[in-house]
Structure formats: structure tokens, C-alpha cells
Amino acid sequence: MSESTATLPNSLQKPLNRFYEFLRSEKGLSLHTQRNYKQQLETMAEHLVSMGLEHWDQIDAAWVRQLASKGMRDGMKPSSIATRLSSLRSFFDFLILRGDLSANPAKGVSAPRKQRPLPKNLDVDEVGQLLEVDDDNDPLSIRDRAMMELMYGAGLRLAELVDINIKDIKVSAGEIRVVGKGDKERKVPFSGEAKEWVGRWLKHRADFANGDEKALFVSKQGVRISHRNVQKRMAEWGQKQGVASHISPHKLRHSFATHVLESSNNLRAVQELLGHENISTTQIYTHLDFQHLAQAYDQAHPRAKKKDNS
Template sequence: MTKDTRYDAARAALEADIDDYLAHLAHVRRASTHTIDGYARDLAMAADYFADRGIAAWPRVATADVRELLAARHRSGAKPTSLARLASALRSFYLWQMRQGRAESNPAADVRPPKKPAQLPETIDVDDLARMLDATPGDTLEIRDHALLELFYTAGIRLAEAVGLDLGDLDLAAGEARVLGKGNRQRSVPVGRRAAAALQNWLAERPGLAAENETALFVSQRGTRLSRSSVARRMERWAIAQGLPVHLHPHKLRHSFATHMLESSADLRAVQELLGHANIATTQIYTHLDFAHLARVYDAAHPRATNRGDTADTEGTDA
């Protein structure tokens, strides 16, 4: 048997288990298409690597093999986030294998990829946001886009949550919307006065675009549910037209919502609930962001701040 033949046989054997796992994610876990596609890419990459080394069954993979895979990916230039996702995909896959009786141990359990450098989420200045949102929309599509922008900022929802909204999820009389978040967790989010007015304007225009029996709140020119990529493109177009000085994407509005809420209220638990975070540790990054803002203010204003460019006191006396 040639090396290519051995590789093909090993790859096919490894792929069979991957296909079963992806079916489990889709039909039992009801994971999103985005999540399933990510697992498919990462596990296919791992299968390629292991098959090339003559490993034809997942139980034969050792912890050292997983570490070597991550090291090889790191040498090829993969980012820490990609390595973390790959390790997580393998850990989850092996947990399923063990539950199915297909593997006795999880070789990825104790493997930790290089840590990614801590990065604070980018936000938009309140005044810049106000100028952008106060612009008057022109045509029907701009009325829809304006309603989306207001909703993102009033409720801090994710992109997938916004495009997944149906008409029945919106209750303007109560000032709230019902969204389906990560892990199929449902929550209610507030809809502020300005967002409600923008949504009312869109609901008046929507029948002219929506296809018959379409339930989506936000629809495209074709009358069907608006896609995530379309939202991102239209949002950037709006920002450029209004002269926003920074790049705009849906998650930046979510970050801005969380930061501005925390700066005003200092209620971390409330912000956690509004964002739909299962773990408050995820929300705590915004406390670091708030401190970074305060530190900049301090450096700019305090007479004893070390970062100020003012001339130091040279008299040498102590109070």
C-alpha cells in the first residue's frame, strides 16, 4: 500500500466520525450553521494532519499528537485565537466520542494553546454615535438600516440575534424585544423611545418589501430575511455617509452599548443580563475598558499624572 493510499484510507476513517459529530451538533445540539462550519473546518484540518502521520482512528491520537498539531499550526502563522478554537473543537469532539463509547480518553483535555494578548473592545464616542443616529434616512432601505442601528445601540444585541428577530418578537407597546441568544437562551431586551420610533417607521415600509408569509422583522430587497453580511455592509455604508471617524460594525455598537451603560450605572449584573452573558466574567472586560477611559482622563487632567507633558515641579520642597 502506497503512502497516498494509506493517507486516503486514514482520512476517510477519521472523516466518518467527524460527519457523525457534525450531525449531532445540527440535530441534537441545534448549533448554528456558523458554529457547525467552524467545527467542520477545524476538525478537517486535524484529520488531515493526523492522517498524514498514519493515524487512522481518533482513539489512537495522543496528547503529544495534539500538542504537535498546535505547534505546527503556530509555526505556520496561525493566530492564538485560531489555535484556541482548534483546541476547543478537539476537546468538545472527544467529549462526544467518549459519551458514544468511541474513545476512552480526551487527548486534548490538558492541551492549552498560547494565550492571546488581552484586547479591550473598541467603542464609539457618545457624541459621534448621536450624530450618526440623528441623521434622517432617505429611502426605504435607509429607514430599515436606521431602525437596525437604533436597535443595536438601544439593546446591545448581537448581529445573529438582530437578523433572527421575527415580527412577533417585537412588542413596541411594552418597549421590549425577545431575542434568541447563544446556547438557545432567550431573553427580553429593552427598546428605547428613539429605537421604537425608528422601528415604527420601518414597520410602515416593510410591507412594500417583505415576501408573502415572511416572518422576519428585517428583510432584504428580495423580501427575505436579511443576511448578516448585508447588515455589516449597510452599516458601514451608513457610517461613511454620516462621516463617522471610525470603522463601524455591529459588535462595536454592542461594545459601545455595554460601556456606556456601565459608565452611567456601574451595575455589572444588569449589563450582564442585558448582554445575555452566561458568565459575569465575560462582562467584566467592560470594567477594564471603563478603567482605561478613566486612566486617560486622569493622565490628561491630573497635575501629578506621570504621562502629562507639563514641566515638572523643580523646587524640591515637600508639603
């Protein structure tokens, strides 16, 4: 591993040297960990010098937060920033132990959280490829089509789909009563293809369901269909239709949210439809929508691409 070659002022270097000796003699840390601490701390010391600072007690919490932000801008991983902050906290604790510092400015500073990956979704053409199929009179295929149409048409969670009872759905009105996370109830509209296919499934349901079964969607055994069975059937359907993306209930829900937001630009409405308690949860779809807009811009705008000078 490369070591820093810059010469630091004694006011910065001497406390570091004492800390390195402390790590070797009293902490018993591995050579690898010692080198990592040294690399991190001397990089930060060089940053201090570049700002015209020459003493460790000139650092405050604002500077430490700025250091973490700079790491993000420079493309550091959150885990690497956390390591940098950890080494700084340990060093400051050592200075406090020696009486060279009264408080640890890095103590309350956390590394930026790892960004949540954006949910994958199907584009409109893929949804068409998945759902626009030749008429199939097989009752279980009708059930599967109804589940997918309802999931995409109403943006349901897998658990919400499985938990729907007959009494919860009004096909003619295009309305479902859904019990979501935290046992919170909401009414969700659906229409068009979902109404048609749920209606068709209801004509066959009695041939499968046990006499006292309340579930809207049942298995061949006549009981409420399981989460795993829904996932398996949807994945197999996607393969049969030749859709490149792996089909899952979550992907249909994400696709519903993305497509409704693209069409309406109404984040609050999407929040209500998805049953999100906080709009911050729904805002991840604004990033997806922006990706869609940015891609359209790059493809359509006459000055979006650099000219080929070759």
C-alpha cells in the first residue's frame, strides 16, 4: 500500500506518531489495521494543511462533516467514509486521554447512508408483452392473469394481494379494500383489464375453493394461495411470454408506481395508492421518473449529444 510522502508540520505529525506507537504497543492491532489508520489520518492531515490549519484542536464537528461530504463527492463508498471517520474518532479519543483535547469533534458525525438501490421496473412495452396474450380458457391461467392484472392495475404488495377476501372486492365498482402494513386499511381503485380478468376468475373460483374459504385467490388445493406460489407462477408466466426481465410481484408494483407517476406527475396520489405512510418512501419513484425523462432528453434533444468530430 502506498504511503503518504507529504511532509506534515510537527504540530500534526508528532501526535500522529504517538498514536501509532499507542496502536502498536497497547492496542495490539494488526499491521494491516495500523497501516489503514495511518493512511486515513495522514490523508486528513494533508487536507488540514491545504486549508491552512496546523493543529488538531482546530478541527470541529463542521469540518468533520465537510470531510465526509467531500468523500462522497470524490466517489468514496459509504463504508470507506465510515472507516475514515472511525480512525479519526479513535485518534481524537487518544488525544483526549492524553489531555491534548477536551472533546471529540468526530463523535456525533456518521458516514452518509448507503443509497437505496432504485427498484427495477418494467417499461410499458414489457408489460404489454407480459399481459397481452392470446385468450386462455384454463382456469388457473385465468387466475394468474387476474392476479397480475390486479397487482399491476392497483399497485398492490404481494401480501395485500394474497390477503384479499371475496368480501373485500367490488368488481363492478372497481374497488378493493386493502389492509396494508401496520394493519392500515385503504381503498384502492382498479379498472379495465383487471376488472375483466378478476370477473372471469370469479366464475371459476367456486370450482376450486373449499366451502368456507374466504380468499379471493385460491390454489388447486382450494385454500388461500401462498406467497411462494404467486411468485413462482408469475416468474413462469414471464418466461413463457419471453420477457427478458425476471417477473416478480414487487416488480409489477414498482412498474405501476413508475407508470402512474410518469403519466400524472402526482406524487401524493401515488403515495395514497401505494399505501406509503411517509411520502419520503414514495419519492424514490421520482428518481426513476427523472431517469426516464433524462433518457428521453438524451435521445431527442438535438444538442444532448456531442458532435462526432472524427
